[in-house]
Amino acid sequence: MEEKFLSRNFEIEKAYNLDIFEEHGGYSTLSKAFSMDTDTIISEMKKSNLRGRGGAGFPTGVKWSFMPRDSDKEKYLVINADEGEPGTFKDRYIMELDPHRLIEGCVITAYTLGLRTGYIFVRGELQHAIRRLERAIKQAYEKGHLGKNIHGKGFDFDLYVHSSAGAYICGEETGLIEGLEGKPGQPRMKPPFPAIVGVFGHPTLVNNVETIASVPFIIERGGDFWASLGIEKNGGPKLFGLSGMIKKPGVYEAPCGITVRELLERFGGGMLDGSDLKAFIPGGSSCAILKPDALDAQMGIETMREAGSSMGTGCVTFIDHTTCMVRLATRLAHFYHHESCGQCTPCREGTGWAYKVINSIEAGRGRPEELELLLDICDSIQGNTICAHGDSLAIPVRSYIKTFTEEFEDHIKHQRCPFKPWRTGKSKSKVSSAA
């Protein structure tokens, strides 16, 4: 059996309690980190080839090195726990089952970069995770892992949970900063990047939950070791969330570089009986859709790009042969329209138009020229917005049309959806499917 890291404690009963966590070696890497030179920690992080697990895959060690070292301004750590990308459900496991791991990672990160205050920005719906985190933080304070003079090393660090209140766009790091400041979560123009002007106008490091939960293992075993577990430029194992029409949906740990086929067969138990794999989305709904011929692509930032999509959050959705791709695209466009913060015209209007047009194709009212129109809408959004939310609609929608052109054309030609509907049509559901 492969050695487990991020999911190591998931099966241990009540590992979210400090004493159990410590019994299994928890918080032991703090003393190691405190005995290390902070430059050495950063260089270990770089060596580890850890890539941000929030979706963009930026090298974590490099991001850390952008934080100003001798600014006299107070600097902040912000953990992105807004987990909202459709298909993604991995950070929740860390927060609910192994919250102390995240706290341990936060302390090491803060110590390395001289950050004195941290906020874990959690989407408000995840109340269970919020409770577990708050309780774990309280326990960590009592044991001296947080607060003043941690482990007697003269280092102070305060950590708080900040509960958001339901807005997908707060997952974007500058939208998140706005939300943390109590404002509508409308993303900011970059530059300046959060490392220079972040929360309250101060230098801020924003990292994903899983990214920071990986830090204690890298410190414990060394950057080279972590790098050796993955593939080129993509170090370490990570959590993969598998959902859709498979036998064993769930969160599984595997090394970067694992193929989607292995994920499906070894962990996901294969497709449900009677379901044939028609397509899959490798890392959350903003990724391009792939056909089964891409099953042997490796889970890595570059390898998935070569396969024509992206690794994103590493949470794969498996779609079966009974699913209408036009309807799936409709549902997706609805999501991105609904969640647009409305600041940029191409995103606000474009996502709405895209939704209307795809919806009318699905409902059997599409015209042949509308496929071209849809692609034009995607072009006019992509690259013309403040944040990547607009791209997150344009990229998948274009890929659905290009990958399943015939299915779109079929809807238009026969003025109907050939698939069994998701719902009966009597409901006033916001998201229509077949008229």
Next chain:
Amino acid sequence: MSQEESGLKFSEEAERQFQDIISRYPIFPANKIDPKTGEEEKKDQRLAALLPALLLAQGEFGYVSIEVMDYIAQRLNLEPAKVYSTATFYTMYNKQPVGKCHVQVCTTLSCALRGGYELMEYLEDKFGIRVGETSADGKWTLSEVECLASCGTAPMFQATFSDGEIEYYEDLDMSQPQKVEAVLAQINRRLEGLRTPKEMHDA
């Protein structure tokens, strides 16, 4: 508006939580002397407490009415307009009262694939309402929501109780309606001791 005028006041427990929330956000010296008082001005970051404070208020007063927003504005020393613009941006704040139990069914991709819409329609029939409505007895509100980070246990719904508690109910495959029934029975028991958000607000 003064505290007396608003007529609202946190209970002792909520006040304790409110103070705890405020204490999480910093106050920076602004390096400026206030000409009136001669004291150093502080740049207050209490605006940062707004999101959690509004959630707390919703659990306390049932829903986020103008009156509740004004109360929070006053407690955090903010312009009411700042509170309105934030409160309207986030979906978890109910600006109108909902039922004692707000059932929110996810119908995003993974849930839709595994029967999210069937679950939603089953609940519509069960509660005798359509999505977006509140039942006449004030017990249920049914909504359709986007991905709740529960895709591996699809389909699912989230229930928000009028006291602010949130519960996830997962793996509600409609090939086993008895599972949904068991969940609803459990929720029903929990609803016995609860008031409707409207009752809480008008109390």
